Amino acid sequence: MPQRPHTDTDEDPVESAAVLGTDLELGYGDTTVVDCADIVVPAGEVTALVGPNGSGKSTLLKGFSAELAPDAGTVLLDGTAVHDRSPKQLASELGLLAQENDAPGGLTVGDLVTHGRYPHRGFLDALNDADHAAIDRAIDLAGVEHLRDTALSELSGGQKQLAFVAMALAQDTDVLLLDEPTTYLDLHHQLRVMEVVRTLNEDRDVTVCVVLHDLQQAARFADYLVALDDGTVYDWGPPEDVVTEDLLADVFGVDAAVSYDDEPRIVPRRALD
16 A cells, blocks of 8 residues: 555655644544554645545544644644644644534624634734734635625525635635535535635645545545545545545445546446445
């Protein structure tokens, strides 16, 4: 199984990592969920974590964000261990949109997005011009300006998810982690979220690491894929090198045809025993 990503350049991906896990073990109690050597989120790219349920994707993201302390190894953000930063300092450098989000229904979209500015302010500080600009930019990018004054309790699931995306964008960090941001969304809102991710990366050079269940969507929108299998790295690199018929069979237990023309295309045939 490969331990370095396939790349089209001679640049060492470890040297260019925004987030780097080394000899990493993550788990809960006595159960190890993730056990891998070097795992890289390249700076300035969109990296998707893919794999079947229980493969360790969300656990890995928790390790990257210091929400879960490693049992062994280290997680580095721009060369410094994430656990060496205070929570507020880390939140000013790395944004996390968790898989499940909740907020009081009385909050409006604008109120929620304002909470994204907390790493940049003192507890009693009023919003300044930079805060207002970041909030407006996040709301505009997420496409929820028309919902700014709407209570969260009045939103559809897709609209609410975009509001939480806007809150994460308002943190204005160089690295953004997203845990299954498209799950339970209809196709329109799935594409809207992924278009926001690509725009954020291309226009603002934000490094993104996103957990996705839809392998075809991951292959379309991401620059790199990390395929996890039972807590270990099966393969990683550009989508056309990682998303193969062998991956579908070995990791997902599916017999499928995989092709690349203008867009990646995965056609499942049958479930394998």
